[in-house]
Amino acid sequence: MTAAAPEAALTSDSDALLSTEALTKHFPTKDGAGVIHAVNGVSLTLRRGETVGVVGESGCGKSTFARLCLRLIEPTSGTLAFDGGDLRALSPAALRARRRDMQIVFQDPFASLDPRMRVGAIIREPLDIHGVGTRADREREVQALLARVGLPPDAAQRFPHEFSGGQRQRIGIARAIALRPKLLVLDEPVSALDVSIQAQILNLLAALKRELGLSYLFISHDLAVIRHISDHVAVMYLGQVVEFTDVETLYARPAHPYTEALISAIPQPDPSRRRQRIVLKGDLPSPESPPPGCPFHTRCPKAWDSCRTVVPADLDIGEPGRPHRVRCHLHDPALAATRPAG
């Protein structure tokens, strides 16, 4: 076991499509007196063709992290590399051009689609902006995209309000894939949908990823959805990634007490296996004044003195070639030895 070497997370390997190193975003509070630590030193790598799930509760910084990755908001510090290039170094014009390869889908498709535009124009807009082909080419492409996401051809002539939530999400996805991006950032894309419609959209996303060779950064609060779609999972708490590993390991052997509690808290549709769940006490602390030491210590059932004072290091407890990173003193032999017995 070693502390994760910083260069391991950087884009030294050409497999990495997106990588962040100590990415940080601080917002000033409304009164200007304080600082909200929305994202606090996140190092994460997303390899080509894979889905990285980012999961956490409200205020953990997952949506801010998603926007930072596309530079929709500017990081306070840290590095951000996309497809081998430094994204932070790009001029606004170069960044706009780069965004052809990186698109985002939001939770509420209604809020993100212009209600006065016809669906055809909404889907065609990115093609228009980037001047792809002739007008006729673009119209043909819109029809192909509609078919690809499972919408009827006449959808192009209609307006967003004429569609259900699930269909609107299909429209948002068609627009996002119009430029054949390499990376799709999906921010709670199925959270507003009923479960039967959610399944349709998850299946569509899986099919598109396979057919178009996409990579996904998938943000969600739902651990069952994250398990279903992800190859690797990052668990965030108060602006930090507290655990990161492959999906099988995370759900079979969660190493962070927060991950363990999150998994245990999901109600499962199987009354024969009603479980003794771990119920965390108290509320999420405010990211404006995160607790000292480990940010989770105020709710952690296993915390002891060291947790209240010492910030946990980013440890790698995985096998070689299978990283399993965790920020918890339980996995640091020197500190774990200070834990009182019982």
Add this chain to the structure above:
Amino acid sequence: MALLEVEDLTVSFAGSGRRVTVLDGVSFTLDAGEIVGLVGESGCGKSITAMSVMRLLPSPPSRVDRGGVRFAGTDLLSLPERRMRAMRGNRIGMIFQEPMTSLNPTFTVGWQIDEALRLHTGLNAEQRRARCLELMGLVGVGAAERRLGQYPHELSGGLRQRVMIAMALACGPEMIIADEPTTALDVTIQAQILDLLVTLRRDLGTAILMITHDLGVVAEYCDRVVVMYAGKVVEKAPVESLFARPRHPYTTGLLASMPRLDSGRGPLASIPGMVPSPGSRPPGCPFADRCPNVLPRCAPEMPPLETGPDGHAFACWNPMP
């Protein structure tokens, strides 16, 4: 005898020149001390059912066309409004999804919990104060004295939901109707609130009608379940029986479309199509056009909801084995 009996409840709304039926022959019961889950997707009528039981739907445009609601032997639908008001808050409590919309932002938490006691009990100010503190302890709010002096916006979502539960419990109701009580909450806070509701049922014997879209919540917290689809009850059963052997193809489809922690990660068995809107439902089974088991008689002819000896009922001509 059941504490709550909903019998053949049929409710319509007036809209653009015609009446649209939104609830069609809904029947179920809730016994004293029992937790029954009313489950279904958006538009299935589960919240309309709750609002009809409480007589909180504006009328017009809504109208009860058929059926009855009896609570502890009293016919709620024919009760004068004055007595219905006493029933709400006093003997039936309600908890909603978003506490912010049902708490008054301009009054302190203490004032709002006290309100029910002022209206429905003969307690004096000192006794009411003591009861408010007791209630805050009951729902697990620490630093109760300080919290009672705070306004709703000063509290987190979880604390607001606890305050709303305290308000619902103020007069010791026999039944609580909880409409998606944890849907707006984070999963660790959801676990706290659901555990609290189960504890209250155990310690106080309060019956709970739990309205939810989440079959996981039903499986882990309810005794019996009523599955609704497009304004109709399609299946009802004890929880163990429903999950062990769901009979209605809609219930099966709903279960299969849930990503689970204990299943493979291949494609989910989604239900094709969409829920029909209230104005365009067929005379027969509303699930017919999405159903893998559909027969020619399904769309024209609604199957009866027949209860077997095990208490498991389903309305289907061609049920799952």
